[in-house]
Structure formats: structure tokens, C-alpha cells
Amino acid sequence: MNNRVTLKQIAELAGVSIGTVDRALNGRGRISTDTKQRILKIAKQLDYRPNMLASSLSKKRKLHIGIIMSCKPEEFCNHLIHGVKDALDEISTYGVNTEFIFTDTLSYKDQMKAVSMLDTDKFDAFLVNAGSRSVGDWIDGIVKDGKSVVTFNTDVEECNRLCYVGENPYSAGLLVGNMINEILPKAKKIVLFMGFKDNYSHSERCRGVKDAVRSANPNVKFLELEYQDVADSARQKMEQVLKDEPDIQAVFAASATGVWGIGQVVSEMQKDSRPKVFGYDVNHKVAELMDLNICQATAFQDPYWQGYYSMKILSEHLLSKQPITRDKYIIRTKLVLKNNVKDYLLDRHQYDGFLL
Amino acid sequence: MNNRVTLKQIAELAGVSIGTVDRALNGRGRISTDTKQRILKIAKQLDYRPNMLASSLSKKRKLHIGIIMSCKPEEFCNHLIHGVKDALDEISTYGVNTEFIFTDTLSYKDQMKAVSMLDTDKFDAFLVNAGSRSVGDWIDGIVKDGKSVVTFNTDVEECNRLCYVGENPYSAGLLVGNMINEILPKAKKIVLFMGFKDNYSHSERCRGVKDAVRSANPNVKFLELEYQDVADSARQKMEQVLKDEPDIQAVFAASATGVWGIGQVVSEMQKDSRPKVFGYDVNHKVAELMDLNICQATAFQDPYWQGYYSMKILSEHLLSKQPITRDKYIIRTKLVLKNNVKDYLLDRHQYDGFLL
């Protein structure tokens, strides 16, 4: 509509039928090279841009997309889910529908168990929150069957996925490390807590923290601990490390679970002997610790938009047949302080008047 | 398509023509109340949701939207413009086109001069970067003519605009104030620089900074200065204030222009006598000052998404005839440190793999 050129206009100018114009423009069926060239030239001259509405309406396509992800912790995963669903709402009239395949954790075992019971033939594509490197093999198999896969929230680089949509955990770690430098420019000893040392996101976040702190403060010492992503375990490890090393000035925990366990211990300490706590992710417990000045800063991954854009990028690619141009679409991790943490505590991302 | 219910199916079930179903569902023309009720009931039972593609395709509507904004500083405004254009790309097949009305500044005078030469009858709606309170009167006149107005980037609350899309400058100020507290928990004297004291955004940002700092540090003293949003003016005021008050520990400037002027002066001082600088907005000069450890933190407004979503919200409202449900759509202002400032220095928002 508007002033835009249509197939019909091109057909008239070229003296052919609109079916032929379609063949020239979309490479369907057989067409002689010279009429094709003629039509292509006219289309370019007139700046023809196809009307996607009409195109979508006439090809009554059905796309079935599977979403493989964990459903807990709910406080985090619900944001991912809502993002995916909102994107789906925008494109469901184009014939896209989805099926969520939830697992309890992102472990290889859990994900493979869920996937093995799946009739993958029903699906045209998958969105996968790739929890572990080994999922890459499954993805490669799927891709070999001609299906498309986009990873989101966590990535597996060495596989044939189309692209990744999510944070860069190393950069996010640098940012938190930068904050530690601002608050404790002369820290001597810092403890880094990881849920699992071999969890890519956790270890990358810690690597970022270390690199940022070391670059400003080369003599700092780091201790690294694992808490199995369980708050009680973090609490116990924290108690132990405080006994062994009473002079630690800062603690970083790579997940909200760890922040909570550590925060419990710190809250029982004398105010002037407390180490500063730097966390990851936002939930009500973390917010509470920030309010008490126990946790100084945390990081927000924007899971809603990770879900939204992974879904949107995948389905637009499938619908338009246009190639995906980038390997990674990075959602920047945001630094959250006491004062703005409440802005990130939304039951659903867009509630309360916040958009981004 | 898909499994979704169509007008035709409803028509068959109700034993009427699809024209009648359309009249029932969309309140067009005359229709007897009982057939209307019957059709509405069936539609609800079947969960009928109109196919917006088909709807848009058949009503060959043309919407003309005017965008009133300043075109400088370019480093900032280009992000707004690109956001608006990208949103437009997504909806131009729905028959929306736009016209930019650029002014040199956001002053009432400049904006009214541009607007007075405008044939407002051509337009269905306006997006306006409302620079001053007085623009509200013009907006009210436009709205009285039956046109829709959305404000973006800066707001005028007391007028009949549909909604505002942009930052909350007071909250953003709180965030920067929070950062000052973390770095200088015992600051005694802080200078606040505003481009213009009666600029709403600038004064709100400063109010936020003050409130946040005072809540943690009640005895702090504030000095307030104006620099007419000119770097050289900021530089001179800074030199003067350092003479009068050599013991200032922190400076906040409410715009990038001010940060640059102030940063020049600070860079010429001895390292150990330098006050810490906290800024606003991101550009190459601010990034340079951060790299030199002169500016400790700055705030990022996300102008790209302000432009994108203001355009998207306005046009979706016009196209769908659905009411806008919120008065304000807030884009959260992000805290930027030395380490991540480069992630925000993009020629165009989505370049370099960053999405959000």
C-alpha cells in the first residue's frame, strides 16, 4: 500500500504476468534469463520491496518451534518465558507456534532426558538454553536434519547453531570487577564463589572479575570456591573461609543463590568487620541484602529481553528466509545498586511502567 | 492461518454472512442487537482473534506521523533517529510514513518556529521530544484537532499527550547519587552542574543525586551551578569554583557537554587533589575522561530504544485503535563505568553485536 511498488506494476511495465515477476524475484520455477534480468532491473529501479503482510497471508505456512530450557529458578526463568511468549504474540499471525520443553536443571543429563522423549520431526526449529558444552552434539545432529537452532541465555560456541542471544558473562564480570575497584581500590584479598567451577557462565564471570581487579590492583589475592549452586553450601563455605582467612575484604558470588547464602553469614558479623559482597542476578533476597548494605552491587542479565529477542530473531529468520548475520547478539549486563534494584524486581518485565 | 478461527467459520456457525460478522465484531454500520450478541458469543467461545495481517492488507490506510526533535548534539540525537527509523521499517508495510521536523535546540522558541511553518493537517499524529513545558500548549491544540501525540526522551506531564516514552531523570539521578555514596561515603562538599537550572531533565537529575547522597550522608553540602550547556562555560565555572572552594570532593554534570568542560580542568590538576567527576550521557569525550580515571561513572539513557519504542507504541496504537494503557513508558537509565563505556559507544545502537 502507500506509494510502494507492487508486483502488478512491475508486471505491467515488463509486459509479463505477475506470476513471472514472482518467479524472477523469488527464484521459483524456471524462467528465461533475459526476462528475469529485465524484471530484476525494473524492480530495482522502482525500489520494489515486497509486502510482507501479503506474502505471509498468502503462504499459509506453519512453523513449529521447540524451546528447551530449565523452569527454575522460577524468579529468573519466568522472565525468559515471558520474553519468549511476548515475541510469539507478535508473530503468531504469521503461523508460528511453540512448545516448551522444560527441565529441572540445565545439566546435560536433564536436558538429554527431556530431549530423548521428543519427536523432533514435528519441529522446524529449536531455541535452546544450552546448559553444558555437550549439548552441542545434540544441536549438531538437529541441524544436520535441516532444522535451525538458536541458543539463548547460555551458549555453546563450538556447534552449528545459527547464533546466540544473551549476555557476555566475561564482560559482565569485568563490570562487577570495575565496581569492586571503585569501592575497594586497595583490596588485598577477594573470594570468588562459583556455583560450579565448570559452569561456563560462572567461570567466565569470575574470570572477568579477576581480570578487571588485577588490572587496577595487581597484588590482590583471589580465593576460589564452589557451592554447588546451593545457598546452604555457600553459607557453610563462607563460614569456613572467614575462619581461615579473616582478612577478606570482598566476596563475589556468581549466582543469586550464592549471594543469599553468603549474605546470611555476613549479616551476622559485626558491621565494621564485614567484607563487601558483590552479587549476580536480581531477586527479592538479593534486594533485601542490598537494602541492608550487605550486598553493594549486583548484575542484571535482562532475561526478559534474552527470551524476547532469541524468539524474534529465530522466527524472523525462518519466516523471511534471510540469513542471520551475526554469530552473537549480546544483551548488555546492567550494574544494579541499592537504589535501583527495585526497578528490576518485576513480576513480569514490563510491569510497573518499565519498558527496558 | 494456523488453527486460528476466521470470520468465515464464525459466519457459518452463526448462519450469517461474513459482512455481518464484521459488523458485529467491529461495530461498523447497523446491526440488530440479538444477531450481534449471538455472533459475539460464538467469537468468544472460539477465542477469535483477528488476523492483523489480513486486516491491514485490506484497509489501505495511510498514516502520516511527524517527529519533532532537535538534531543536535548529533552523537545523542542520531541514536534517537535510528531507533525511530528502525521501528518505522517494521511497520511501514502497514501504511505508516513519517516526516522529521528538526530544530537546532529543544528550546520553546526553536520548536515553535519549526512548528509554525508546518501544515499540521497533513499529519495524523506527532512524536515530540518536548523540550520545554510551554510546548504543552501546542500539544493540547494538536490533540484538540483530533490528532495523537506521544512525547519521547523528554516529557511535558501537564498536557493531553497519549503517553511519554523515555527515562525518569529523577531515578537516574538517584542512581548516580548512589554511586557517589559508594565511592565517597564521606563526601563533605559536592558541586552540581546543570546546563540550565530550569531544564526539567537537568534539574531532576540533580535533585535525584542530592536526595540519594543526603539520605546516606546528611551533612554533605551542595553547590549548584549553571553552564548554559556549553563546554567552555562549564570549564570556566569549574575553574572559578575550585578557587573559591578548593575542598570539593565530587562534581556531577547533568550533560556530556558539562562533563567535558569540567574534565578539562580536572585533568590539569595534580592527581591526588582531583575531585571525582560523575557525568551524564555517553560519547567519545566522556569515554576518554573515564579512561583517564577522571570521570568515575556516567549514565546511559538508551536513546536508540527511546526512539524505537516511542514510534512503535504510537503507531501500534494508531493501527490497532487500542487504547494506550500507561501514562509513561520508562526506559531505565544504565550506570556506566570505565570498563563498559566502550559497549555504549556505538555509531548506531545495534552495531558491533550489541542488541540491548
Place this chain on the structure above:
DNA sequence: CTGAAAGCGCTTACAG
């Protein structure tokens, strides 16, 4: 290799 025609789901005059 090319054309004519039906159809996607909706809207909009036009009859009656």
C-alpha cells in the same frame, strides 16, 4: 518457460 486463476482473511462500498 509463461499465464490465468484461486485463495490467504479481512474491509469496504454497493445493493437490496
Place this chain on the structure above:
DNA sequence: CTGAAAGCGCTTACAG
């Protein structure tokens, strides 16, 4: 108050 029909711009069998 209601129906039948044309049309939005494109795609897709089906003829030729």
C-alpha cells in the same frame, strides 16, 4: 438491517 462481491499484494497449484 444484511448479503454478495471486489479487492488489498502476494503465493501456489494448474494449464498450456
